[in-house]
Structures are given as structure tokens and as C-alpha cells.
Amino acid sequence: MALQTKFVVTLQATGLGALMLLASGCPDPEGSFNEFLEASNDHRDGDGDGDGDGDGDGDADGIPDMTGTYLFALETSLGPDLPLQFVTTVDMTVNEDGSGAVADLAFQPLSLGQNESLTPREFVGDPLVFPGVEFDATGNYELDMGIVMVDGAANPITGSDITASLVVLGKIAHADALCGDLTGMLMSPLESDLAGSTFAALRLADDGSNPGTLPIEFPYRCNMVPEMEEPDFSGTFLWALETSLGPDLPLQFATTVTFTASADGLGDTADFSFQPLSLGQNETLTPREFIGDPLVFPDIPIDADGKYVIDMGVVSVAGGANPITGSDITASLVVDGEIRDFNSMCGTLTGMLMSPLEADLAGSTFAAKRLADDGSDPNTLPTEFPYKCGQL
Structure with missing residues (x-):
């Protein structure tokens, strides 16, 4: 289901939350049991290509309900394999007629030591909240975030505070994952073009507040997104x-x-x-x-x-x-x-x-x-x- 979405991101917050939010833009399900199973149709039928490119034809009944919590990882062009990380909460309401959806997005930055990807990953700063983000029938959405400020505690590349103007091209890879590209201009601590930056977000089983339960392997590019897991009613x-x-x-x-x-x-x-x-x-x-x-x-x-x-x-x-x-x-x-x-x-x-x-x-x-x-x-x-x- 291609959800190619372009949005300008603006974060003014003390903490990485801002950057995470901007990269997110895309954000487990209500409805009949068939809708519950629908999320794994490709997996069950063996038709999923598992490449995470999000270019499928989409759900015949409309976009999936992405409500849930995700580990959102953003790899900038300045720090290959050192992604900024956020716990991203999505509260989505899908239109009954399948014509689109509206979602509230909240991005909680995670702390990272310099050159680290797994520690300490604790909540730092306040979450960035964006209510009423509209998705069209194919999952496209646009979110103008303006200028983003990210606390250095969430910056694993240099540890410095970040100020940037950002544009994210996002999509739903499947009902448990999002991914896309990021462009824009870094303004501080230096000036640089961010073209070539990428992100991915994978659904979590909890609220993401416990570093011990966060995954130690996770995607930050579309081609790293794993196939969707079988839904489990347990x-x-x-x-x-x-x-x-x-x-x-x-x-x-x-x-x-x-x-x-x-x-x-x-x-x-x-x-x-x-x-x-x-x-x-x-x-x-x-x-x-x-x-x-x-x-x-x-x-x-x-x-x-x-x-x-x-x-x-x-x-x-x-x-x-x-x-x-x-x-x-x-x-x-x-x-x-x-x-x-x-x-x-x-x-x-x-x-x-x-x-x-x-x-x-x-x-x-x-x-x-x-x-x-x-x-x-x-x-x-x-x-x-x-x-x-x-x-x-």
C-alpha cells in the first residue's frame, strides 16, 4: 500500500522529539475478525514480497488502522547507521467509507550516547504532538512541521543540539510498519543538505518506555522493513x-x-x-x-x-x-x-x-x-x- 507522503516538519522542543516527529508522518485494530485477519493476508497467502517498499495495491477496504506505538528510527545523510530514535504514538480514526483517515501523532525522543544505537534509549524531553493529520484514501498525507529543534541528548552523531527544516516523504509499508525518505536543510550545529536521509518505524508491543523491551535490531530504511508478523489474538x-x-x-x-x-x-x-x-x-x-x-x-x-x-x-x-x-x-x-x-x-x-x-x-x-x-x-x-x- 503506497502511502507516499510529503510533509514539512517543524519541531520546537527541548529534546529530540522534534526531529523524530518530523520524520514520522506515517503512523496491532478495530472492526470485524476479517479485518483483524486482513492485516496479514499477504503473509498468509504467501503473496507478500517482504521488501518493505510499500508499493502494493493497498487494502480494498481502505488504509489500515495504524493506531499503536512504534520505534521510529531516522538515519540522516550525515550519520550513516547512527539513527536518531523516537517512540511514536499514532491514534488513527479511519473513515467508515474508506475515503481516508485522521490521526493524532505524538513523538517521544529517546536518549542516545554518542556513536550509540542501543543505550540508554530513555525518554528525554516532552513528546511532540500533532493532532488531526489527514490521510487520503490511498494513505497520502501532508504535515507541515516548520523548523525543528532537537536536543543534543538524542543526537548520537555529535551530541549537539539540532536545528533543521525538514520534509519527509513517508508511506505505510504494511499494517505494522512505516518508512520513507527525508530531505531538508540542517541549520545547526552546521549547515548541510539532508537529502538522502531515510526512516522506518516498526510497531512495538508496549508503550516503549522500558529500554529493556525495545528491539535491538530495527529498520531505518524501507528495504530493511521486515515482513509483517502474523496477527496474534493471544x-x-x-x-x-x-x-x-x-x-x-x-x-x-x-x-x-x-x-x-x-x-x-x-x-x-x-x-x-x-x-x-x-x-x-x-x-x-x-x-x-x-x-x-x-x-x-x-x-x-x-x-x-x-x-x-x-x-x-x-x-x-x-x-x-x-x-x-x-x-x-x-x-x-x-x-x-x-x-x-x-x-x-x-x-x-x-x-x-x-x-x-x-x-x-x-x-x-x-x-x-x-x-x-x-x-x-x-x-x-x-x-x-x-x-x-x-x-x-
Whole structure:
């Protein structure tokens, strides 16, 4: 998907943030499960050339949602193989009709010792924020940044403060990477033409604030951009089940999903582990601590539309996790679910309650939202959460 974009960069900040921002201009996904898989179509189909040149035909449904955090590396023509580095955050909203997108960009400079590319890489200075950057239907955008000032602590070439006027030609290489060229004039610490400078940005799994988790190998030219990794739905979710016997009093589980993608996308599977959370009677928020053993169901098939069925058989749940009556539960359960997007899933539950009374559970619903941790800390669990598809 060629996103050739030209923008003039201007950074006036104490810190490298400015330079990073200017080089960025281009900035993991909401929508249906098909859209989640769409990001890796080339990888699955074996059609991707992996050259990172960004010259593909693009997504038939429009540009990809580039929301996320990236390690953005800028190699100037004055310092080959000594790229300036930034943690770049992109918050993008793609138009429903695929006609383009708008993104807010924030660039946090990283400190680098002279002639260093891996240390110390700590946040230095304030992030540079550019709201409302417009992308057209093919991903083209223009950002005028004006004059850029970069703190010397982020300059691995000379360690001196930088002042420059910059123009970046950027593009989306794929849904996890950006790359392009940079031109302009360096004004300080010396005067020089920056033509021939390049950049690339690769998606991170976290917020980039921990130097220990930053990649030690990373691209800073388009031809260095690696192929996109297979999307991975793995993670922990707050899974809330509203039974037909207790409207608005959902049972809650910290549910861990280990997703295994197949090469052709037709044989994906997932392991599900449901850890019950304790709830007082008529409570939805307390105490929500782990109680009892997790319910584990390995190798659940996920079809091409993200749908799955878990026949749980007969299960038992401790009364401490039952907010309706507080009694132990025994039931035969079948979960009919679907992955809605990278961060959520939902569906229905059928079966028969056997104890503490007998009842048909038809009409029960569930929904699950991704957590930032393993769900073991009640203080980090969301206080508002869905328990039916219509609430997603």
C-alpha cells in the first residue's frame, strides 16, 4: 500500500522529539475478525514480497488502522547507521467509507550516547504532538512541521543540539510498519543538505518506555522493513457472562487466550482458560479476586470468520463467584462465540443449570474485553464492561 507522503516538519522542543516527529508522518485494530485477519493476508497467502517498499495495491477496504506505538528510527545523510530514535504514538480514526483517515501523532525522543544505537534509549524531553493529520484514501498525507529543534541528548552523531527544516516523504509499508525518505536543510550545529536521509518505524508491543523491551535490531530504511508478523489474538480478557437467571449480574472470569494461527488462516485454534473471579451477592465490582481453579479448554477451532464453539461439558463454579445466589454452580454449558476485533469477543451461552436449581440457560450472553495485565489485581479491572454483543 503506497502511502507516499510529503510533509514539512517543524519541531520546537527541548529534546529530540522534534526531529523524530518530523520524520514520522506515517503512523496491532478495530472492526470485524476479517479485518483483524486482513492485516496479514499477504503473509498468509504467501503473496507478500517482504521488501518493505510499500508499493502494493493497498487494502480494498481502505488504509489500515495504524493506531499503536512504534520505534521510529531516522538515519540522516550525515550519520550513516547512527539513527536518531523516537517512540511514536499514532491514534488513527479511519473513515467508515474508506475515503481516508485522521490521526493524532505524538513523538517521544529517546536518549542516545554518542556513536550509540542501543543505550540508554530513555525518554528525554516532552513528546511532540500533532493532532488531526489527514490521510487520503490511498494513505497520502501532508504535515507541515516548520523548523525543528532537537536536543543534543538524542543526537548520537555529535551530541549537539539540532536545528533543521525538514520534509519527509513517508508511506505505510504494511499494517505494522512505516518508512520513507527525508530531505531538508540542517541549520545547526552546521549547515548541510539532508537529502538522502531515510526512516522506518516498526510497531512495538508496549508503550516503549522500558529500554529493556525495545528491539535491538530495527529498520531505518524501507528495504530493511521486515515482513509483517502474523496477527496474534493471544492475551487476557475480562469475560463477563450474564445468565438468563440474573440480568445485569454477570459472572466474571479473567480469561486467557493462547491463539495459534495456521498458514492458510483456515485451521486457527485457541486455548481458553477461564479463571473465576469472586463476587459478593448482588455485586459486580467486589471483591473480584481469583477463586477456585481455572476452567481450561485447549485446541478450540476458530473458523475464517472468527467464530468458535466451546462445549464445556459439565462444569462446577464455586459459590464465591456467583453474584446471583452465592451458591455453588453445576451446569452443562456450550459457548457459541466470535472474535469481533483484536480487543473483544462476544456471543451466547446455552445449556442446563443443574444446581442449585434446574433451569434452561438459553438466552444467556457474554462479552469480553482485552486487559492490560493478567487480571489478578482487582484494582486494575475495568469498572464498566460489556456482557452482550450489543454493548461492544
